[in-house]
Amino acid sequence: MLHPVVLSGGSGTRLWPLSRQNQPKQFLSLIGDRSLYQETVLRASGLPGAQAPVTVCSDDHRFMVGEQLQTVAVPSGGIVLEPMARNTAPAIALAALHVLAGDDDATMLVMPADHLVEDEAAFREAVARATDLAAKDWLVAFGITPDYAETGYGYILRAEELAPGGFRIERFVEKPDLPTAERYLAEGTYAWNSGMFLFRAQRYLDELGRHAPAILAAARAAYATATADLDFIRVGAEAFAASPSDSIDYAVMENTDRAAVVPVSCGWSDIGSWSSLWAVAEHDADGNRHEGDVISVDTRGSLVRASERRLIATIGVEDLVIIDTADATLVARKDRVQDVKTVVDRLKAAGRSEHLFHRKVYRPWGSYDSIGVGPHFQVKRIFVKPGAALSLQKHQHRAEHWVVVSGVAEVTCDDRVFEVRENESTYIPQGSVHRLRNRGSTPVELIEVQSGSYLGEDDIVRLEDVYGRS
Amino acid sequence: MLHPVVLSGGSGTRLWPLSRQNQPKQFLSLIGDRSLYQETVLRASGLPGAQAPVTVCSDDHRFMVGEQLQTVAVPSGGIVLEPMARNTAPAIALAALHVLAGDDDATMLVMPADHLVEDEAAFREAVARATDLAAKDWLVAFGITPDYAETGYGYILRAEELAPGGFRIERFVEKPDLPTAERYLAEGTYAWNSGMFLFRAQRYLDELGRHAPAILAAARAAYATATADLDFIRVGAEAFAASPSDSIDYAVMENTDRAAVVPVSCGWSDIGSWSSLWAVAEHDADGNRHEGDVISVDTRGSLVRASERRLIATIGVEDLVIIDTADATLVARKDRVQDVKTVVDRLKAAGRSEHLFHRKVYRPWGSYDSIGVGPHFQVKRIFVKPGAALSLQKHQHRAEHWVVVSGVAEVTCDDRVFEVRENESTYIPQGSVHRLRNRGSTPVELIEVQSGSYLGEDDIVRLEDVYGRS
Known part of the structure; x- marks a missing residue:
């Protein structure tokens, strides 16, 4: 069966200031209302016979992945959390182990979460060609037929045709200079390396074991101790940390003698910069x-x-x-x-935060936006999703005033639990144990005025948390 | 005696988005910490023998004028409020009547509030030359010696020298095209018309009566019913409305045979655009x-x-x-x-407000800044100056939550009067009569959360106001 695997590990900053480390490119609505990640999972789940997509992402982005899947009503095939970034070869190995656990003849379609594909029909047709080759134990790369001499991508040179529209890979080549890129374009046998792949999961692990055994060993050890936490799959961090950091290209595709390419022209872009977004918009x-x-x-x-x-x-x-x-x-x-x-x-050198966070910060329960700050206070606009709850918590250095402006909040403050409705307020004294919960079916919105000598996000003691953060 | 008269009637938009109708160029800190208006009154009051400067401004800007004077500790010679804009000739007539009321031999130095003068010594020296000419009943224009062929200003052509550094005006010329401006520059007998003038107040009124009697009549009638309100002089609006709208150049200077020019090179700029601000910075x-x-x-x-x-x-x-x-x-x-x-x-055509107001709005008691808005709420950050009080007021359509984050607020709510301190809050129900006052010596800062079906600034009934706004 075909298991789409969406790699969402990127934390690119090339689309700063919209893209930030805690909300990178793949989660942004750059063209239209949906994010690139949402477009990717929809594209994947629309393929004939496709199983629920597996996502591999960083721990920091797990709630965003969960929420974005929910919003487009795509069922999750599991959200595998990378304990740390180790590039694509180990990430794909975790995904392979995960899909094989439920389907020992699994085929994987590996897709980066942040690419644009405008012609879905052409893409589907290419997937069909790749699936045929994968059944014959080829590891298939999708090669984008170049329409200009791009110097920013790696290229794939094809050899003989293995099946209609599928070729053995002669070799991978690095990003070329402009004259070389122009020659590649003219020769017609080169394609851009899109970063999308399709192969049998077991075959990938076999080839990984042959060409990069340390990666396979680390991934196996990490997955052996995996635990499920809500929709998330947490693997062993220490074991995974031992993996070399390498790409699938270097670790497997350039070494195996079973590498194939399926050329496709499907309106593909990796939106690698603001100028390329301008170009495709x-x-x-x-x-x-x-x-x-x-x-x-x-x-x-x-x-x-x-x-x-x-x-x-x-x-x-x-x-x-x-x-x-x-x-x-x-x-x-x-x-x-x-x-x-x-x-x-x-920004990094100056120890600033504008590359890390937006002013509005997403949390599993909703979001907050710091709309005003002063010497000893901060004003936040807080949204709590229906059914969601913040952790049971306390702060050492600040008190909080809450004014509910929409919905009905259930407030816990030390041993009292009470409702605060629109146009009502309450006060959370410094040091008191409190929780905010939305038991309703509409969002709760409130204005929080924090008052105290220290107002950092790290002044929080979480006593209980429905999202496993305590 | 020399009475500086600062004309602050402009509501220019050439420095949008910093300049807005309710806070035009002259009140902005464009270079350094002080506004152009403050620099102008300081320059004026530093002149030998100068009396406290008179300001002519629009009703909308009166509190800003008062506050900006206070901040630089320049005593006010009166703030004359123009009921509506009628250009400079009527405005200067009001100022002339005002200074003559206290000094029947008054000499006026007319200065636009929004000009930059970098070389104050050169300016003072020119004022001395102009004062000598004014004593001989000349109406003196300050002409800026051009240092390039500017096409954006009017020019003054000088005739024979009347006294050292003072010339009879041959004629005023309109903004030239570039070849003409280049010729003016080469000839050396032309100067930019700076909009600054110096003359005996009575002489100005005499010439105005001769060349524009309707303006004089309207100004006299308006000033005849003037009332003092705090530091402000309010003239008769209906009478003033009857005045033709005209500049001092057209109404008087181009017609009188007693027009003189004092050329000066004093690092002058009218900062008429962002590019000219860039040029002088x-x-x-x-x-x-x-x-x-x-x-x-x-x-x-x-x-x-x-x-x-x-x-x-x-x-x-x-x-x-x-x-x-x-x-x-x-x-x-x-x-x-x-x-x-x-x-x-x-913006005007679209009925928008970004050319009228900044998000932060100044009031006589302090300021407010709308830091968040939602469907049925608004969050404001409010500053109340020491000793200041908002009006006793009520709102038909909204309730207000106040959280004090700095200072001690005295709150009136219906028949209760009480203090709200830092990290305390209170609630003003819809329809209740309330007032916020700062009796302390440090500013009060508070966060106001408004909640209601309509949140416009016009939902206010003022029952009492220390600033005469009820």
Whole structure:
């Protein structure tokens, strides 16, 4: 059976300031309302005979994965948590072990979570070709037929045809310089290495054991002690840490003699930068892509994205990328967006947090947004999902005032449990044990005013937590 | 005696989004910590023998004028409120009547509130020359010696010298085209019309009566019914409305045969656009002027201004103006900033408010900032100055929760009066009569959560107000 495996390990910063470490590219709605991750799981689960997709992601993103799956009503085939980043070869090994546990003849379709595929029919047809090859024990890479001389991707050179539309791989080549990329394009036998693969799970493990036994051993040891926690599969962290960090390309595909490629032209993009997002998005007559509240005068070839409650006005500019968020705005020349990395490096070096978190932070129970700060106070706007509850907790250094502005909150404060309704408030004294819960069917929204000498997120003692965080 | 008269009637939008109708250019800290208005009154009051400056401003800006005077400890010679805008000739007439009421030989130095003068010594020296001419009943315009061929100003052509450094005016000329401006510059007998004037108040009224009697009549009638309200002088609105709207240049200076010009080179700028602010500000080695939290990579010749709690990052851009505020950000090519007007026109046409108000709104008692809004609620951060009080008021459609985060608030709620201290809260039910007062010597800061079906600023009934607004 076909088991889609979605690799969501990336924490890329190339789309900063929208992409942050705790909410990377794959979870953002970059084109349309759904995130790239949601588009990927929908694409996967729409394939004929596909089982519920397995996701491999970092522990930090587990609740976001769960919520995004739920929102698009895609059943989960399991969310495997990588204890730490070890690149794709070990991640795929964990997924292979996981699918084999339920299906000893499992075939895996490996898909990065952050790619765009515009032509789903062409993709489905390529999957069918790849499935035939996988049945003959080939490890199949999807190769994107290049339509221009891109220097930012690795390429795959094909050899003889094994079956209609499927070829043995002659070799993988690194990112070329421009003349080389132009030659590859002209020769017609090269394809971009998309990072998508299809193979029998057991065959992958066999080849991994042959060419990278330390990775296989570490993955097996880590998976042997796996525990299920809600929808999440936690593997042994110490065992996994012992794995070499390597990509499937280096560890397996470049070494096996069973590597095949299925070329496909399916409107694929990895949206690796703001300029490539601009390129794949629809434009107006002036070549602009505007999102949100934008007023533009004599503006051309630009991507402008305004954030909530904010207006962006542009005058006389050309080929710019303007990305506005609650706490940071990027203004870059479109052909210089690769230098977003420089900005992120400066943020890191300065010990700042704008590359880590958005002002609005998602939690398993909902979200909070820090809308005001002062010397001894902070104001947060808090959403609690229906049925959700924050942990039973206390703070050493702050008191909290809660004003409910929507829904009905159930509040625990030391030994009292009571309801607080819209336009009602309550007070949580410093040091008191408290919990906020939404037992209703509509979201609870409240304004929290924190008051105290220290207001960091780390002033929290969790006594109980329905999400296993205590 | 010399009475400085500061004209603060402008509500220009050329520096949008920083400049808004309720907080125009003259009240902004564009260079350094003080506003242009504050720099102007300090410059005026530092002149030898100068009396306390008179300000002419719109009713909307009266509290801002009062507060800005107080902050720089300049005594007020009166704040004359224009009931409506009627251009400079009537405004100066009101000021002339006002200074003559206390000094029947008053000399006036008329200064727009929004100009920059970098060389105060040169300015003082020019004032001395102008004072000598005014004593001989000349109406003196200050002419700025041009240092480049500017096409955005009117020019003054001088005739024969009347006294050292003082000339009869041959004629005023309109904004020239570039070849004409270049010729003016080469000829050396033209100066920019700065909008600054010096003359005996009675002489101005005499000439006004001769050349624009309807303006004089309206100003006299309006001033005849003037009343003092705190520090403010309110003139008759109906009478003033009858005045033709005209500038001192058209109404008087171009018609009188007693017009003189004192040329001066004093580092003058009217900061009429973002590009002229960039030009007068200090730059770094790359020609950039950064204010606030800015990270720039390969950026040149740009003015970048970040607002509070927000980061602006730029990459690879050149000659841009980037002005960030709490609710709107402008990104414009530096040589296209005159089109800010187009953006403001679009805001007006759309019935929006981003050209009228900042998110943070100043009031006589302090300020409020709308930090969060939702379907049936709004969160405001409120500052109340020491000794200040909001009006005794009630709201038909909303209740308010107040959480004090700094200082001690005295709260009136129906027939109770009580104190609310830091980390305490209170509730103002819908329809109840309430007041917030700061009797302490430190500011009160509080978070207000409004809850109700309608949250507009106009849902207020003022029962008593110490600022005369009820």
